[in-house]
Amino acid sequence: MSAQAAVAEVPAPAAPLQAAPDLPLDSIGELGVAVTTALVHAWNAVRERHPDVPEAIITMATGGRESSVKLAHFWRSKWAAREGEDRHHEVFVTAEALSGGAAKVIGSLVHEAAHGLCLTREIDDCSVSQYHNKHFKKAAAELGLVQREGVEPNDRKKYGYAFTDLGEEAKKVYADHIAALDAAIKATRRPDPLAIPTSRSRKKRDTAAASGNATGEGEVPPPRADKEDRNYTKAICACDPPTVIRVSPRTLDSRKILCGDCKTAFTQETAPADRRGSEDSDE
Numbered sequence: 382m383s384a385q386a387a388v389a390e391v392p393a394p395a396a397p398l399q400a401a402p403d404l405p406l407d408s409i410g411e412l413g414v415a416v417t418t419a420l421v422h423a424w425n426a427v428r429e430r431h432p433d434v435p436e437a438i439i440t441m442a443t444g445g446r447e448s449s450v451k452l453a454h455f456w457r458s459k460w461a462a463r464e465g466e467d468r469h470h471e472v473f474v475t476a477e478a479l480s481g482g483a484a485k486v487i488g489s490l491v492h493e494a495a496h497g498l499c500l501t502r503e504i505d506d507c508s509v510s511q512y513h514n515k516h517f518k519k520a521a522a523e524l525g526l527v528q529r530e531g532v533e534p535n536d537r538k539k540y541g542y543a544f545t546d547l548g549e550e551a552k553k554v555y556a557d558h559i560a561a562l563d564a565a566i567k568a569t570r571r572p573d574p575l576a577i578p579t580s581r582s583r584k585k586r587d588t589a590a591a592s593g594n595a596t597g598e599g600e601v602p603p604p605r606a607d608k609e610d611r612n613y614t615k616a617i618c619a620c621d622p623p624t625v626i627r628v629s630p631r632t633l634d635s636r637k638i639l640c641g642d643c644k645t646a647f648t649q650e651t652a653p654a655d656r657r658g659s660e661d662s663d664e
Contacts, residue, residue, distance in 0.1 A: 420562065
């Protein structure tokens with residue numbers, strides 16, 4: 382009896398991965414590089430027109446807890462050369478800011494350039510508490526920025542001339558760079574819903590400004606949100622017996638919190654008196 386060798390069938394080749402239109406699969410890892418490159422070119426364009434704007438290392442990453450209050454910042458002498466004693470300034474762009482569009486990001490970049498210009502000229506343009514004074518206003522105007530309209534009086538009192546946008550002439554001057562950045566933004570970073578600024582993070586930011594650079598920490602935080610209601614209430618799901626969690630009424634009203642078991646949203650537990658009345662009627 383002759384033995385027969387078993388021959389395994391050769392599997393059919395796997396279907397090729399389909400990439401999104403205009404987004405080659407092998408370029409996903411380069412998306413951040415494309416954005417940063419566009420920002421570097423824009424910064425160099427500002428420097429060509431305004432030589433007092435210093436060189437800087439352009440970086441981009443998440444702003445963490447400060448993502449919702451800061452679009453960019455200028456930080457002097459933040460980088461140290463590996464050899465020698467040279468120090469380099471930094472212009473940091475928050476990745477979450479990309480969702481606001483290229484024109485707004487370039488406007489933030491020019492805002493930081495105004496801080497850099499004041500640094501070169503040894504002009505005190507911004508306090509540790511982020512009040513942008515008349516010297517900053519003058520430098521911003523020189524770079525083509527205009528004061529934003531509709532700023533609340535209290536914000537203006539607290540932050541001075543910090544609220545800026547690109548003027549019409551500046552939009553024309555940097556139109557090619559706005560278009561280049563817009564083309565480079567193939568994706569935007571999703572904000573962390575838990576990254577809500579706290580008084581502790583604000584204090585940390587101000588301390589960093591005091592120790593690192595009192596000349597420009599970048600975009601200004603909007604008015605503080607109302608404090609979270611700490612009078613937590615009980616919320617239950619549809620499980621039997623229900624799972625009970627404690628949560629602030631505001632969070633319960635503004636978000637749908639789902640139970641992982643019954644897949645229903647938690648709702649506020651009925652008052653104890655109502656529950657007793659219901660139990661009494663069942664007897």
